[in-house]
Amino acid sequence: MARFHVIIPAAGNGSRMRADAPKQYLNLHGKTLIQHVIKVFDQSIRISTIHILINNEDVHWRSTYLHSSSKLQVHYCGADTRAGTVLNGLNAIQNQVEDDDWILVHDAARPGLSNLLLNQLINTLENDAVGGLLAMPLADTLKRAGDDQRVSATIPRNDLWQAQTPQMFRYVTLKKALAEFSGTPTDEAEAIEALGLKPKLVTGELRNLKVTYPQDLVVLTALLDSQSLT
Ligand SMILES: Nc1ccn([C@@H]2O[C@H](COP(=O)(O)OP(=O)(O)OP(=O)(O)O)[C@@H](O)[C@H]2O)c(=O)n1
Numbered sequence: 001m002a003r004f005h006v007i008i009p010a011a012g013n014g015s016r017m018r019a020d021a022p023k024q025y026l027n028l029h030g031k032t033l034i035q036h037v038i039k040v041f042d043q044s045i046r047i048s049t050i051h052i053l054i055n056n057e058d059v060h061w062r063s064t065y066l067h068s069s070s071k072l073q074v075h076y077c078g079a080d081t082r083a084g085t086v087l088n089g090l091n092a093i094q095n096q097v098e099d100d101d102w103i104l105v106h107d108a109a110r111p112g113l114s115n116l117l118l119n120q121l122i123n124t125l126e127n128d129a130v131g132g133l134l135a136m137p138l139a140d141t142l143k144r145a146g147d148d149q150r151v152s153a154t155i156p157r158n159d160l161w162q163a164q165t166p167q168m169f170r171y172v173t174l175k176k177a178l179a180e181f182s183g184t185p186t187d188e189a190e191a192i193e194a195l196g197l198k199p200k201l202v203t204g205e206l207r208n209l210k211v212t213y214p215q216d217l218v219v220l221t222a223l224l225d226s227q228s229l230t
């Protein structure tokens with residue numbers, strides 16, 4: 001029976017956040033972002049192992065308090081790009097997973113993932129031939145900008161979705177997709193698509209937003225406050 005493993009790329013610098021520490025180590029309701037992320041997977045009975053991928057030079061991880069979890073492993077295998085970090089992580093775990101096992105890749109910078117949403121993703125995809133990802137249908141009108149930051153076109157938004165994570169694919173397929181991709185995919189699904197496969201879109205939630213800019217953390221803090229779900 002296929003098992004479920006989580007890979008958490010956490011080797012980014014958070015340059016757009018402009019904080020003193022990489023954003024995965026910033027505080028949200030008394031815990032760092034990465035602690036929130038680990039907690040949701042640690043509490044899920046569907047998840048067998050959790051793999052944190054960090055940089056060799058990371059000076060923050062050691063001070064991250066975590067209760068001991070037999071599921072958790074840390075790999076010092078960060079790369080220059082998110083896709084490179086994930087591929088390094090897949091290589092690092094090759095001796096402990098089966099080809100058919102499911103891998104869920106989740107950003108360390110998405111601390112708002114709920115247990116309910118995680119279960120919905122797994123339940124929807126566990127019998128799927130390809131796998132897929134959480135995503136949100138686009139709500140705003142889309143504009144393309146010219147060089148002068150004036151609108152050069154309005155892009156039809158029908159059928160457009162914003163990709164979230166987790167993104168869930170079979171180990172062997174994901175590794176092949178990332179290893180063979182020409183260039184740098186910005187998410188796992190893009191690499192899978194390049195194999196000619198069609199990942200399934202599973203509707204996500206606003207609270208699963210990626211903390212990228214300082215205002216994202218403000219919004220998320222308020223959102224979790226209002227939902228009393230910290
Ligand atoms: N070389 C990289 C780049 C990113 N990530 C991780 O991928 C996730 C999403 O990436 P992003 O939001 O782009 O994070 P950063 O690269 O840290 O941010 P920025 O692009 O603003 O520098 C984060 O959990 C980040 O730590 C990673 O593991 N390795």
Ligand SMILES: C[C@](O)(CO)[C@H](O)COP(=O)(O)O
Binds near residue numbers: 165186187
């Ligand atoms: C994977 C991702 O979170 C999907 O929205 C996103 O693409 C990662 O962002 P990045 O800035 O490209 O690392």
